[in-house]
Amino acid sequence: MKIIRSKSFTGERAWAAxxxxxxxxxxxxxxxxxxxxxxxxxxxQEVFAVLDGRVEMHFKDNGVEQSTILETGDVFYASVGTAHVAHPLGVARILVVESEGSV
Structure with missing residues (x-):
């Protein structure tokens, strides 16, 4: 069993996990x-849930780049083959569920 207080988690570098x-x-x-x-x-597939902060998620839909702002509590689902990149707006804490070894 684990209890994780996500707001207390910090990293030594960006995208620390x-x-x-x-x-x-x-x-x-x-x-x-x-x-x-x-x-x-x-x-x-990838599930990306913003637990703290805000993230601008850029993604390509039918080859066209788009973006959306994800607020705390929002979830982004990337199907297989979805090109995407996350840009935090300040500090963010994100829960990511994906296949082991994904980039």
Whole structure:
């Protein structure tokens, strides 16, 4: 059993992660960041939940770049093949559920 106070989690670097669980190859990780990630496409599906802060999520839909602001409590789902990149607006804490070894 674990109790994790996400608002208390900080990292030494952007996108620092706390591994929470690995369930049959699906990982759940808490990330702390104050910097953008990089454009990427996951091998599998990804669920991205903003626990604290705000994130501007850029993604490509039919080859057209779009973006949306994710507020605390919002969830972004990336299907297989969805190119995306997260840009935190200040400090953010994000729960990410994805296939083990995803970028």
């Amino acid at each position: 706390l591994d929470i669980a690995n369930m049959n190859g699906i990982t759940t990780r808490l990330h702390w960041t104050d910097q953008p990630y990089k454009w990427h496409v996951n091998d599998g």
